[in-house]
Amino acid sequence: MSKKKRLKKLRNLLLEMGAGKFFYRVERSGKNDNVEALVSVINMMAEEIEEALVHQGYVNASETIKHIVVMHFMLDAEGKIVAVNPQACTLLCYVYSELIGQPLIQILDEKTSKTWEDYLEKEQEDGGEHAIQLTFKTKAGLLIPSACYISLINNIKGCEVEKILTVVKHSKKQVALEDELREPVLKIYNSEGLKGEKAVAEPKPKKVRLTQDDIKVIEDARSLMLNDLARDFRPLKEFALQLGTNTFKLKYGFKELYGISVYRYLRNERLRKAKVLVQYGDSPFKSIVQLCGFKSEAHFSRTFKKEFGLTPTELRKKTFLKRD
Template sequence: MLLEMAQGNFFYSLEPSGKNDNVASLVVMLNMVNEEIRASFIHQGFANAHTTPQYVIQMSLLMDSQGNIEMINNKVCSLLSRLPKDIIGHPLTELLTESSQRKWIKKLPSLLKKEHSETVLNLEFNTPEGLLIKKDCTISIFQALDGTGRKILLDTVFFSKGEPFGKGLWKNPLKVSKGVGNPKVRLSQEDIQMIRKVHDMIIHNVKNDLPKLKDLALQIGTNEFKLKYGFKQLYGTTIFKFLIQERLRKAKTLIQYTSLSIKTIAHMAGFKSVPHFSRAFKEKYGRSPSDLRG
């Protein structure tokens, strides 16, 4: 649970036990702390309604009546660390833990008995790295207008770890300079938000290599020069160095909290070879991956 909270997920709670001991007391206190942190985010959202949507990430999956996923929004890939091809066309159960699979399979027939229905179901999603995302999901059953039968819509909300941009915060464009010369680029609020998308994309997809900067810039609607120097101005490093930094951070987490082999972790973190991974890891943390686990 602490690992989930460290990653910004304050919607993961521990099931209370029937025992009356120190561990049970600790579970209760952790859940209370989690609720307080979650409530503070909600309060911030209501205190400034104009920025409320920027605090949340909406995860939406559209399925057929058999529970096979037909459409998703982009955030699903980021949250679950999977590519669209690994989600669309697959049953929802492939994204769930075993206990949630049983819960979903048991609940679905009763939902489909009615032409229209809606309920809330607590489900655990898993990532390829074995990390869990536990959340209350709104399940809606409705009739498709195109005559293709009933559809299932699963929605859930997560608070974003990034700070939102307040209205008018970037009224004056941010100047980005190359070297010590005169400013070459002016970043508008929209430019900064696009660069933040690249930042978030790297964090959630460290295993995948980035496209060429020119192609990446076109994908997000800017140019290579603005992307390159804007990213360095905002985050203090180059895009490539940030990718390596995030790969090593992810690898360190997996070494500390899983029993996966060093080779498996290296590949999951996006490194093509173990020696290259070990050298980069030792240069970053001063210890080899095996020494850290040791």
């Protein structure tokens, strides 16, 4: 691919990002030049933003409007497109008639067409629902890596549709945002028109409001815990003070941001590290207990068994046997 072509694709990608669509990617070429480095870094940036968009929705779930952009494909037994929703045509830059009757593989990138072929070959055996990762290629050459959910529909007479493939994405769409914003305003306007009646907006139970600084502090808390699992972080009050925040913000803010409580997060990370050390290390359990901040060997063994269904000794033995 020439420099000019790649730059044009980059421009298209940036335009799409400007319009709030962060799920496009630029196809990589085999080159190792400055343009390719730029492509690589912008692709990575798009990945981070796409994730952050979902994540931010999580942080302020009562505020942010999250849009779900969906592509639906109805496919026949051979994987040819029987029907497709207009949204998918828009996202892929094709007109409806160009897609109907085409095998799905035509709009996949080279790498994932193989995944799709393999899937078509073996899916019939077990039926049911599947999730696979496919990368779509738009007419303009941009890529859309997507988690796809496939449902099989069997034995409907006279219906050639055999499976439905669905793609879910997040996006910000200004028009829809305005519509939703407009709604309560109109209500207030209308009710003000009626004399004597006041527009009372029901106060919703407020969630913890996190400023950028709060988020930074909570992220710091996470990385401190992650890098020092051996440490005892109780009481939380002291940990919060060390971070320059209060227990309330740390406790509820952490839950808001990561969807998990501080202690549970700590427990999970300790177990995760312990598991790797048990499986691939040969250090005695006593030192793993210390390294990962468990109270005692008995406590460690109990928690471990509860989580993984095997005691540390059993897992080490099993891994050892497997390796040999």
